[in-house]
Amino acid sequence: MFESAELGHKIDKATYAKEEPKLREALLDVQFELAQTKKFPVIILVSGVDGAGKGEIVNLLNEWMDPRHIQTHAMGQPTEGELERPEMWRFWRALPPKGKIGIFFGSWYTWPVLHRVFGDSDNQSLDHSLENILRFEKMLTDEGALILKVWMHLSKDRQKTRLKELEKDPKTRWRVTARDWEHFKLYDKFRKVSERALRHTSTGDSPWIVVEGTDTRYRSLAVGTVLLDALRKRLDQAKQAQDKPKKSNAAPMVKSLDNLHLLRALDQTQKLSKKTYEKELEKYQGKLNLLSRHPKFKKISIIAAFEGADAAGKGGSIRRITGALDARYYQIIPVAAPTEEERAQPYLWRFWRHIPRLGRVTIFDRTWYGRVLVERVEGYCAETDWMRAYGEINDFEEQLASRKIILAKFWLATSKEEQLRRFKEREKIGFKRFKLTEEDWRNRKKWDDYERAVCDMVDRTSTGIAPWTLVEANDKYFARIKILKTLCARIEEAL
């Protein structure tokens, strides 16, 4: 895989002097068009062998193009706050929005590769990391991102020569550290592991691009040209509105044949009297409070996710939880239509940004499941998009679980009749009237479609690591206590 990058590619001074200004101008042009049209984000990973000019390339791209539309991220060791979140969290936070270019100098490949080289992991565990990366990158390209994965390569001899040259020159000597020589001793191992990584992650949608790093002029023109060609191609394709197929090729979801489904199977006659409710509320709020002050609570974090039809009682239930918690340690995220900033990112981005650190609680009032509920039912996204979302959401939640984040998902189920009763009540009571909108009545008309979407959602995303709790919510008292109980049980289990 590295053969072509060991041939000794070179560009002479005269050619470079002629080509460089043309390339810069063309790059500025496509960058401007990208920034104007905001069709897709560009993600550039700069990886490779030490001394192959990774840093120089990053600087050069910033120099050649308009740096206001470039975000450069030098990803070193994760910080304390980053270590408290899933591994990919810091990369999610750094993703460029549509119209911008994000350069990752040190990327999601860096640590899996280095761990393997230094013998801290084996091939199987490297492959496991690579598969996670593949899923992540597939999600990004499915969401429209252009990913350029540039691998700067040097042959073993050239790397040695280069390090010696840098050391000889007093002006550059500081750049060669003991760590560089230590890495050099591992060259063969590093090459082998890198080859494995490149082989497993060169896909049709985001292949690796290997560039020989020996000659400064060659590698500069090579990377610049790759970037130019890729941007030009994608911008042209966007103009022709060449889109992914809207209809999925998969089998359609299973229809209900016998009128029985998860929501209908719920026993909505379950009720609590006001007196019992108040007693239980005190009991479980007290319990939740105690749990939240348990010493081990600082080693986990909680996400409580609420979904349910309009007027199902999400707000009231959430208040019964927060009532038991210290306001400094929880955060409520009400999820409405995405903001402009959020629309410029993959749909999961706006949830990733709110992942709590250890010892904290985040409560989502509506969640990432909007993708497979409202967006599906209202046709806000294509069938292919919501069909792939189940798997993407499972991946997301698996990453949460891997970092000891307890995820409790609640669907508050009310009957159609009960919803109507509550709507009418809201109309009557002045201070509740603002809670009822035209949209609520519109959504109500699609009751059956929503029910079907909910059942499909539970079937595909209720898992051992992140089960759904279906809450019989025709009686608010019963619902609130069931939610508090479930949450307490999940936390107790984890402590």
Add this chain to the structure above:
Amino acid sequence: MFESAELGHKIDKATYAKEEPKLREALLDVQFELAQTKKFPVIILVSGVDGAGKGEIVNLLNEWMDPRHIQTHAMGQPTEGELERPEMWRFWRALPPKGKIGIFFGSWYTWPVLHRVFGDSDNQSLDHSLENILRFEKMLTDEGALILKVWMHLSKDRQKTRLKELEKDPKTRWRVTARDWEHFKLYDKFRKVSERALRHTSTGDSPWIVVEGTDTRYRSLAVGTVLLDALRKRLDQAKQAQDKPKKSNAAPMVKSLDNLHLLRALDQTQKLSKKTYEKELEKYQGKLNLLSRHPKFKKISIIAAFEGADAAGKGGSIRRITGALDARYYQIIPVAAPTEEERAQPYLWRFWRHIPRLGRVTIFDRTWYGRVLVERVEGYCAETDWMRAYGEINDFEEQLASRKIILAKFWLATSKEEQLRRFKEREKIGFKRFKLTEEDWRNRKKWDDYERAVCDMVDRTSTGIAPWTLVEANDKYFARIKILKTLCARIEEAL
């Protein structure tokens, strides 16, 4: 994930009597349309819990539809011949062609799941198998296959009840074995592992479909309806010619900036005199023969893959290899345009069928690399297709390597001038004239495109486990000896 399949779904006798004939007729209709249009193959996996009616469903589908267009495969323990090939070999052999339905009763999921349940593997190794399955299924769906993955489910209680019922009835007692009860004891473990498998492999293109297996009428209608809806949807889509985008979204391949590339970098002045050649030929043919009679040779197998421009000397080189081997143990596969049968399958299928068993040698005269050479250059497949092929080919070769199959890949490189000299020579010599066709002259006009495709191919598929050997072939003697030497070295390394 199994919630909906534990609700106790049922269909009453009267409804069934009304629905079943309609379903059968509709199924026969879509099956006929599929067989006529031959647009895509249908792959049905029937998996799930013991006693949930997997066997009955398979029989029923064969009864309801035209069994001439259905191929049913009950995959048990692999046979001796199958164990000598990569794990997926037997599944490749069993893939249905376009227009047919293949039912796998026992699939590529069976053993990874059972190994995990019985504790013969851990989660990481299960995940590894699942990721390989994902790649395999993605390749199939990218090639147009409709994959239906049906999971027949029973709750723990129902499974117990069912086994007891079967045991009570003298007519069905024979069906309940000690193994069934042993499996039952592992129900919880099995459920957990299955959930993991389903969660990791439910993708947007081929999601799992979970069906409750308690009630015979319900599960029959459910599976039949799923199949009907899926076929109907895909047949309609095929009519609307809704195709995948032809142009890849990926960055274009790197262009050569300095006129230097792998083929130009070869030293074509290397020559052998006739005398030296004959001496060396004797030496290395003797060596190859000895190696092929080494006791350990029975534990490996060899694939030698030849590619090169027209008149590069592939045939002559192959004869120098076979000259050293026992005719009973090798096979030459000349690869021309695919046959009708082969065109009805994914493009790698026709190579999988020739994977040698242990102790054997298979020589391919042209190979699976046609996908990224002639098919790319001549536009026989879309950009998206050949772009994904590099990864698919690497996966394929990794599977070969995992079963101790030595893969030696040779690109025979001649200069454009040397090719012209050979073409002219062929025109002159009577018995060689048949070797030169109009097509050879046409291909020659695209020399530069082919060279570029070769360089891209080597860059993306020359790996530690399956390296390319570029052979300087302007001198036939030199080329043949280099090939023999390389092959001997690869075999020696493996023994």
